[in-house]
Amino acid sequence: MANFDKAFTQLLKHEGGYGNHKDDIGGETFCGIARNEWPRWEGWKIVDSVKATGETPKMDLILAAFVRTFFRENYWRRMGQIESQRLAYALFDTAVQFGYGRAVETVQRILGGLDVDGILGFNTLKALNAANHDETVEKIKAWRTERRAKVIANKPSQAVFANGWKARDEAL
DSSP states (O other): OOOHHHHHHHHHTTSOSEEOOTTOTTOSEETTEETTTOTTOTHHHHHHHHHHTTOOOOOOHHHHHHHHHHHIIIIITTGGGOSOHHHHHHHHHHHHHHOHHHHHHHHHHHHOSSOOSSOOOHHHHHHHHHSOHHHHHHHHHHHHHHHHHHHHHHOGGGGGGHHHHHHHHHTO
């Protein structure tokens, strides 16, 4: 079964520390947690207190615990029941970038024969575990590439992130 700690460690390689890029749709972020999407995340209190001193927020033990819990509770969910670590990570990373429900719906469409409901339930888990894992990951990567191309076409300012997105996909 897939291991959250391995997936989380891999995720943090792409979800660095503090950022507040003017073109980032998520706005201010810390380790990939976007304030626009998650304004009530407990870690923002610490981030804000560090910013008030004029320093750039950095990962410490307390923030690390908040970040870990955040990703485990909001994204990992039942992914630990996926047999393939690579496939579980691909779905996890897709959920972080595109939303949990959209990631699950995408994989349900890729696998076919499933209700497309955005719920990682028994039937979806069974289909994921029975699928060719490498082929499924490649299809997820293709969907991500197509989706991002649409994002950039609709909002050209997002092209600044294209190289990072490509590197992230290549790491799947």
